Amino acid sequence: MSDLQELYQQVVLDHSKRPRNFRKLEDANHTAEGYNPLCGDHYHIYLKVEDNTVKDVGFEGAGCAISKASASLMTDSVKGKSRAEIEILFNKFHDMITGKVEPTSAELEKLSVFSGVREFPVRVKCASLAWHTLRAALDAEGKTVTTE
Amino acid sequence: MTALSRQKLTQTRETSHDIYDVERIREDFPILGQKVNGKPLVYLDNAATSQKPQAVIDVIKTYYATENSNIHRGVHTLSERATRAYESARSEVKRFINAQEDREIIFVRGSTEGINLVANSYGRKFIQSGDEIIISWMEHHSNIVPWQLLCEEKDAVLRVVPINDDGELMLNEYEKLLSTRTKLVSIAHVSNALGSINPVKTIVEMAHSRGIPVLIDGAQAAPHMPVDVTEMDCDFYVFSGHKLYGPTGIGILYGKAHLLEDMPPYQGGGDMIKSVTFEKTLYNVVPYKFEAGTPNIAGAIGLGTAIHYVNSIGLERINAYERELLSYATEAISEIKGIRIIGTAKEKAGILSFILEGVHAHDVGTVLDHEGIALRTGHHCAQPVMQRFGVPATARASLGLYNTREEIDALVRALYKVIEVFR
Structure with a gap:
């Protein structure tokens, strides 16, 4: 598999074309806006947090295939997780896309489809934008984060 | 390059008193000889910065x-x-x-x-x-x-x-x-x-x-x-x-x-x-x-x-050469289904901004880079222009005095590759 095929795996392309949880949560109690000024990727994350656990999550916005697929797969994987569990998952994800650790499919599950990002350093911001926005939403309400 | 356009180019060269020898000019720019990602470098990001001649x-x-x-x-x-x-x-x-x-x-x-x-x-x-x-x-x-x-x-x-x-x-x-x-x-x-x-x-x-x-x-x-x-x-x-x-x-x-x-x-x-x-x-x-x-x-x-x-070389000649190359590129890119050119002024310099339907400019840029083609993707430090045309970003091919028709052909081939990846 070439670098390019590894970056744009079918799962990534599928999620970018048909993103999951692509909706505004009307009963969200945590939200944040994320923006990548380099390429204009722009997303809103909506969370419903109860008992320190993400009960529901949705997102809206536009951007490149990597950023959108990453947001989509992230929403799938954080549902039902606590703040601490999400932090651990984010760190593993970030280490994988920056090439610090080899992809460990078992722990990251579906998120390992982004392992190809490590060969494209300029795309790390795309893959991590939704995650930074998610963490901002958990920390504070209505905050805008940028990748710069 | 099609046989017809090759013939046209040959005619231009033959009828011109003063031949614009782009291959000779390219030799003055050492960076152009290299390969990027295993492919010959096609440098089409001259509006961002141009390459430097040996002199x-x-x-x-x-x-x-x-x-x-x-x-x-x-x-x-x-x-x-x-x-x-x-x-x-x-x-x-x-x-x-x-x-x-x-x-x-x-x-x-x-x-x-x-x-x-x-x-x-x-x-x-x-x-x-x-x-x-x-x-x-x-x-x-x-x-x-x-x-x-x-x-x-x-x-x-x-x-x-x-x-x-x-x-x-x-x-x-x-x-x-x-x-x-x-x-x-x-x-x-x-x-x-x-x-x-x-x-x-x-x-x-x-x-x-x-x-x-x-x-x-x-x-x-x-x-x-x-x-x-x-x-x-x-x-x-x-x-x-x-x-x-x-x-x-x-x-x-x-x-x-x-x-x-x-x-x-x-x-x-x-x-x-x-x-x-x-x-x-x-x-x-x-x-x-x-x-x-x-x-x-x-x-x-x-x-x-x-x-x-x-x-x-002479700016008049550079200008004439680049204008001809721009019209060649505009025509070639326009033929690709799903391409929309942003910026269609009657008087244009060698800049070709475009979007490919359904594919974000950043993804276009990554695939093109993989083919050795360097062009700019993004808002080009002109966000009001992007807002005016209702696009978040464009891909921009910008010409310099050393670009060739063959390079435009390589760009077109690479754009078909983008379409193949994101189909």
Whole structure:
């Protein structure tokens, strides 16, 4: 598999074309806006947090295939997780896309489809934008984060 | 390349008295010979920065190896040689844009600093509360933000000339914006995001008939067409060395001598003074008044050599060649299903911005890079242009004097690859 095929795996392309949880949560109690000024990727994350656990999550916005697929797969994987569990998952994800650790499919599950990002350093911001926005939403309400 | 277009190209070459030998020209640029991601480099990001000919690389190396010294200071031989080289670069620039005097040429870091210099020096002295500055919708951020900063400080008003759906400046709207409150007009010669060539002479005339000075941002024009500031009659003109096959960190602010004389210094320091006491400091004459501190000497010499290089080919010929290449590229790219070209002005320089339906520009850029093709994706530091056309970003192929039809063909093939990946 070439670098390019590894970056744009079918799962990534599928999620970018048909993103999951692509909706505004009307009963969200945590939200944040994320923006990548380099390429204009722009997303809103909506969370419903109860008992320190993400009960529901949705997102809206536009951007490149990597950023959108990453947001989509992230929403799938954080549902039902606590703040601490999400932090651990984010760190593993970030280490994988920056090439610090080899992809460990078992722990990251579906998120390992982004392992190809490590060969494209300029795309790390795309893959991590939704995650930074998610963490901002958990920390504070209505905050805008940028990748710069 | 199709057989027909190859035949056409051959005919052009045969009928031309003066053959534009692009293959020979390419040999002057060592970087072009390399492979990127295993593919021959196709460099189509010239609007961001251009590549450097061997002559420019050599002159910088030679300067540091044999002449390096500070200018306008020492009596020693090296200092004199460095001063002479720096000042002869100024003369080279003067001739290049047909200014009247050497002192009208101020070395700055680039177009951005040139505009900031005018905003800070001319603007702070002559712009008052309630005054208006006119720019256009197609400006690079560097011709927007310095004026916003000035307007904020002075409580002045920024007015923006709209553009039509082809990306052309709407002159009738410009006319309406000009008023007794207008104190300065600052407009691009060529749009970096759209390629539109603005009718700068008309723009200047219309402002001058009301006594308003005009700055023209020539960053995207100077490398691609002859520029004559005397004929254009603009009051200020800026351009960057690195887009003109010269080094980074050097650029030019041209200003009419009488305006420069009336302007306060931009920065204080060495070389910009005649004498300093704690009671009173006398400023040096133009242009040195605006060149505080040790300047980018090697950069200025490199720029002088770049201009010499461009002149050896001839800007008229470069312009004709690039125009033909642009129409070839426009036609070839238009044939791809799902492509929308952003910027379809009648008068265009070698810039081709486009979007591919259903694929974000950033993804287009990654796949093209994989094929060895370097072009810019994003908002091109012109976010208002992106908003005007309702797109978050575009891919932009921008031509230089060394690009070829074969490279355009490679771009087209790579775009089909993008479609294949994202189908």
